[in-house]
Amino acid sequence: MVETIQWTDDGVVMIDQTRLPLTEAYVTCRTYEEVATAIRDMIIRGAPAIGVAAAMGVAIGVLRAGEADLDAQVETICDTLAKTRPTAVNLFWAIGRMKRLYDSLQGRPIAEIRARLVEEAKLVREEDIAINRAMGRNGAALVPDGKTVLTHCNAGALATAGYGTALGVIRAAREAGKNIDVFADETRPFLQGARLTVWELQQDGIPTTLITDNMAGHFMKSGRIGCVVVGADRIAANGDVANKVGT
Amino acid sequence: MVETIQWTDDGVVMIDQTRLPLTEAYVTCRTYEEVATAIRDMIIRGAPAIGVAAAMGVAIGVLRAGEADLDAQVETICDTLAKTRPTAVNLFWAIGRMKRLYDSLQGRPIAEIRARLVEEAKLVREEDIAINRAMGRNGAALVPDGKTVLTHCNAGALATAGYGTALGVIRAAREAGKNIDVFADETRPFLQGARLTVWELQQDGIPTTLITDNMAGHFMKSGRIGCVVVGADRIAANGDVANKVGT
Numbered sequence: 447m448v449e450t451i452q453w454t455d456d457g458v459v460m461i462d463q464t465r466l467p468l469t470e471a472y473v474t475c476r477t478y479e480e481v482a483t484a485i486r487d488m489i490i491r492g493a494p495a496i497g498v499a500a501a502m503g504v505a506i507g508v509l510r511a512g513e514a515d516l517d518a519q520v521e522t523i524c525d526t527l528a529k530t531r532p533t534a535v536n537l538f539w540a541i542g543r544m545k546r547l548y549d550s551l552q553g554r555p556i557a558e559i560r561a562r563l564v565e566e567a568k569l570v571r572e573e574d575i576a577i578n579r580a581m582g583r584n585g586a587a588l589v590p591d592g593k594t595v596l597t598h599c600n601a602g603a604l605a606t607a608g609y610g611t612a613l614g615v616i617r618a619a620r621e622a623g624k625n626i627d628v629f630a631d632e633t634r635p636f637l638q639g640a641r642l643t644v645w646e647l648q649q650d651g652i653p654t655t656l657i658t659d660n661m662a663g664h665f666m667k668s669g670r671i672g673c674v675v676v677g678a679d680r681i682a683a684n685g686d687v688a689n690k691v692g693t
Numbered sequence: 694m695v696e697t698i699q700w701t702d703d704g705v706v707m708i709d710q711t712r713l714p715l716t717e718a719y720v721t722c723r724t725y726e727e728v729a730t731a732i733r734d735m736i737i738r739g740a741p742a743i744g745v746a747a748a749m750g751v752a753i754g755v756l757r758a759g760e761a762d763l764d765a766q767v768e769t770i771c772d773t774l775a776k777t778r779p780t781a782v783n784l785f786w787a788i789g790r791m792k793r794l795y796d797s798l799q800g801r802p803i804a805e806i807r808a809r810l811v812e813e814a815k816l817v818r819e820e821d822i823a824i825n826r827a828m829g830r831n832g833a834a835l836v837p838d839g840k841t842v843l844t845h846c847n848a849g850a851l852a853t854a855g856y857g858t859a860l861g862v863i864r865a866a867r868e869a870g871k872n873i874d875v876f877a878d879e880t881r882p883f884l885q886g887a888r889l890t891v892w893e894l895q896q897d898g899i900p901t902t903l904i905t906d907n908m909a910g911h912f913m914k915s916g917r918i919g920c921v922v923v924g925a926d927r928i929a930a931n932g933d934v935a936n937k938v939g940t
Contacts, residue, residue, distance in 0.1 A: 634881065634905035658881035659907040660939025692907025 448603040448646050450495050451502070453568050458502045460490045463604055467645035478507030478523045485530040485537075491638075492605020493679070494578075497536030498571045503527045504544040505567035509560050516556070520548055533679065540570055574607035578614040585615030585675065591624045593672025596662060598631045598693050600642040601677025612675040613647065620652060627653040629671065631662055633690070659692055695850040695893050697742050698749070700815050705749045707737045710851055714892035725754030725770045732777040732784075738885075739852020740926070741825075744783030745818045750774045751791040752814035756807050763803070767795055780926065787817055821854035825861040832862030832922065838871045840919025841902075843909060845878045845940050847889040848924025859922040860890065867899060874900040876918065878909055880937070906939055 452459045457476040464487065465471050473489055475481040481503030484490050490499050507523035508516070524541050531537055547566050551559045589595060595616055602613035609617060619626055628647055633639035640656055647654040657665070665671050680688040687693075699706045704723040711734065712718050720736055722728045728750030731737050737746050754770035755763070771788050778784055794813050798806045836842060842863055849860035856864060866873055875894055880886035887903055894901040904912065912918050927935040934940075 631907075632881065634879065634907060658939070659905070660878075660881060664938050691911050692905070 447608060448649055450492075450604050450606065450608060451490060451498050451571065453502055453505075453564065453571070458484075458499065458506055460484055460499070461604070462489050463491055463642060464488055466604075467641055475503075475506070477510055478503045478526065481506065482526050482530050485527070491531075492600065492602075492677075493534040493536040494574050494606035494611070495604070496531055496534040497540035498567075498574055498607045500527045500530075500537050500540040501544050501567040501570040504541060504548075505560075505563040508548070508563050513556050516559075520545070535680070543570070571607040575609055578606050578609040578611055579618070581611055582609060582614035582618030586618035586622050586624070588673065589615065589619040589624055589626060589675075590672035591626070594627050594629050594665070594670050595619070596629045596631070596665065596671045596674045597643060598639060598659075598662075598674075598676045599633045599690050600638040600646075601675075602643055602646050604642050604646055605677065610646075612677050613643065615675045616647070616652065617650065620650075626672070627655070629655050629657050629662075629665060631659045631692075632656060633692075634659055694855060695896055697739075697851050697853065697855060698737060698745050698818065700749055700752075700811065700818070705731075705746065705753055707731055707746065708851070709736050710738055710889060711735055713851075714888055722750075722753070724757055725750045725774065728753065729773050729777050732774070738778075739847065739849075739924075740781040740783040741821050741853035741858070742851070743778055743781040744787040745814075745821055745854045747774045747777075747784050748787040748791050748814040748817040751788060751795075752807075752810040755795070755810050760803050763806075767792070782927070790817070818854040822856055825853050825856040825858055826865070828858055829856060829861035829865030833865035833869050833871070835920065836862065836866040836871055836873060836922075837919035838873070841874050841876050841912070841917050842866070843876045843878070843912065843918045843921045844890060845886060845906075845909075845921075845923045846880045846937050847885040847893075848922075849890055849893045851889050851893055852924065857893075859924050860894065862922045863894070863899065864897065867897075873919070874902070876902050876904050876909075876912060878906045878939075879903060881906055881939075 450461055457474045458481055459472050459474050462471045462473050473484060475484055481499055485496055485499055504523055511519045524545055528541055544563060544566060551562060597612050602610035616628060630639045630643040644654050644656050676689060676693050678687045678689045697708055704721045705728055706719050706721050709718045709720050720731060722731055728746055732743055732746055751770055758766045771792055775788055791810060791813060798809060844859050849857035863875060877886045877890040891901050891903050923936060923940050925934045925936045
């Protein structure tokens with residue numbers, strides 16, 4: 447399985463998504479500033495993955511911070527990370543979660559604060575994978591057998607801590623024995639479909655065909671597409687969905 | 694005005710469409726083989742432009758041919774040109790027209806045959822421009838004033854001998870004083886919209902915005918688009934249209 451982001455003794459290790467699919471390279475962020483830069487430069491992208499990165503960024507920031515003026519340093523760490531990608535709601539959610547935990551540990555020894563924040567950041571990652579697997583199981587039941595699944599952009603393992611949201615549904619359907627293949631829109635202008643979705647599905651041996659965005663309508667009309675699974679930036683209570691243009 | 698293809702004393706001169714928009718370079722084809730290569734390599738593209746190139750290819754072939762075995766040489770010239778771009782119906786139409794003229798000149802002095810074929814090839818070009826202007830005048834009446842016109846691919850001056858089919862309608866609407874601007878789909882995978890349509894409309898000072906193909910639906914839904922004007926590979930008697938995927 448693709449490892450999008452991991453906590454290691456060296457720091458936060460991310461696969462460099464700007465270099466995929468031609469090069470599988472990993473970046474180690476040893477400070478919260480390096481984590482912020484990685485988010486800003488799209489080395490890591492996808493709202494859930496950014497949330498995990500932000501949580502780990504807070505943890506590594508506090509781990510490396512001096513004991514003096516810790517509250518002010520935590521403010522700076524959180525502010526810096528919050529400014530990286532304002533469209534990713536998970537970013538603010540993860541920073542808020544880490545900040546609330548930090549506040550609840552007021553007066554505790556710094557070693558304990560550091561340990562608890564690192565533990566929490568790892569938990570954010572594990573929870574995200576568990577959520578994706580649950581989403582996959584639920585979604586897989588809706589995927590028609592023997593047809594092609596169409597997807598747009600990358601809502602995959604690379605956009606999350608692992609397994610993926612939209613691509614998690616596809617993975618779970620395959621694991622459930624359904625005979626499906628995937629058509630991936632290339633997703634202009636940044637080509638996340640061509641560069642990331644095709645690459646990660648090929649890693650798992652899932653038959654995947656790259657199409658241009660303007661071919662999607664043709665294949666939907668021809669009846670080949672059994673269902674469409676995509677990510678969403680927001681889902682409103684009434685079912686309205688906001689996502690990348692063209693979705 | 695953009696000069697897509699011209700007959701000159703040196704040979705058939707074409708603007709090199711593979712190098713636009715970064716470089717405005719011209720290619721001179723001095724033999725029918727060079728014309729065939731230019732069509733195959735997409736130095737010239739667009740069915741009407743290819744038709745003109747094929748007619749000029751036959752003319753230059755006969756101009757350079759020896760007098761012995763002329764019938765066999767004309768067969769070879771026509772066969773070679775016919776194999777360049779089998780999807781362009783104008784290719785076969787133009788070759789057929791030149792071949793019929795050649796056949797009708799059996800027994801005439803070779804100087805006369807050559808002169809008549811060159812004249813006919815120039816006429817094919819002039820007729821194409823006249824047809825585009827007539828299409829433009831008729832189409833312009835249908836373009837809503839004060840809105841944006843959406844177009845896909847390049848059905849412009851560059852796809853024809855000049856003025857353009859779809860873009861001819863836009864030009865005629867502007868000449869008629871309509872207050873319109875243009876949204877051009879980039880047109881994946883070969884980017885004729887981004888590379889050619891935007892370039893040629895900018896040459897004429899027509900306000901043009903480049904969008905990705907997957908933005909077209911959004912702008913049509915938002916009400917900004919007053920009409921869509923596109924080229925067609927074929928139009929059936931019942932009104933069905935065949936064109937590039939995504940049109």
